[in-house]
Amino acid sequence: MVTVRAPATSANLGSGFDTFGLALDRPADIVSVERAHRTTIEVTGAGARYIPEDPEKNTVGAVAEALDAPAHIHIDKGVRPASGLGSSAASAAAAAVALDELYGLGHTREELVPVAAEGEAAASGEAHSDNVAPALLGGFTVVADDGVTQVSPDLSLVACLPDIVVSTRDARQVVPTSTSMDDLVETVGNAATLTVGMCRSDPHLVGRGMDDPVVTPARADLITGSEGVEGAARAAGATGVTVSGAGPTMLAVCEPGTRRAVAMAMIDAFDDAGVDATAFQTSVGEGATLYD
Ligand SMILES: Nc1ncnc2c1ncn2[C@@H]1O[C@H](COP(=O)(O)OP(=O)(O)O)[C@@H](O)[C@H]1O
């Protein structure tokens, strides 16, 4: 048996729609695989009852198919589905690494990115790689048509998950199909600022660079209380706040030493809007890790 842990991830980071991704230190999915003649799947843990065990509908089934590596696959979910924390991607990335090891296929992590992205297509209808890349490689990743770039910054983060369900499939429907030149120029400037901030582990540059005039405002409307949560997090020491992935999680980048206060402020602000929430006080994490 081979067992792999793969982390939650936060995609987009505001200005990097379908491009930027960040691995979080926690939460994570744990996937175990054993050789079999055909693929079967068993799911336990957070939100397990909402996740299909049919290999054609589960992200790990698509990965097993893409690698031609049938197995009995057990997924222990630490990342709740439809959270905006790359839940489907965490399983896909863990399965890709585990099946590669089980069958001795020898793929690099970069080669496994498009394989795990096949799993994402099973969940959201599109093979976007911005969650699976950090789930496989760790740190901050930029996915482009010609490959993935990665750095490992040191940042304090809070991911606050409200008790609301937003599916990635639905949240992709509200993304504007065109934008103005002014918004394009602003977005490029913010994305570049964020990237420099990641290279320097600078929470102020990263926070500033997360501002996004195009996609995030459209999606924030799907998250009850998001405006109040952003204001409260900033007042408590966050340097930037955005919708994580397709939502509903809100991600805050924090000044060192303010993580706990930011987490409490975000939970209280959701509570003021009548929404229960859980906050993960976390940091930038590693990619999928094999257990001995
Ligand atoms: N292994 C898996 N883990 C989580 N969700 C999965 C998995 N396989 C398929 N899904 C489906 O994917 C959808 C959740 O994915 P998504 O909306 O992208 O969540 P998240 O925003 O957390 O990544 C749900 O419909 C879920 O049933």
Ligand SMILES: N[C@@H](CCOP(=O)(O)O)C(=O)O
């Ligand atoms: N770029 C995608 C990312 C979706 O992330 P998830 O964690 O919500 O699955 C998008 O914004 O649609």
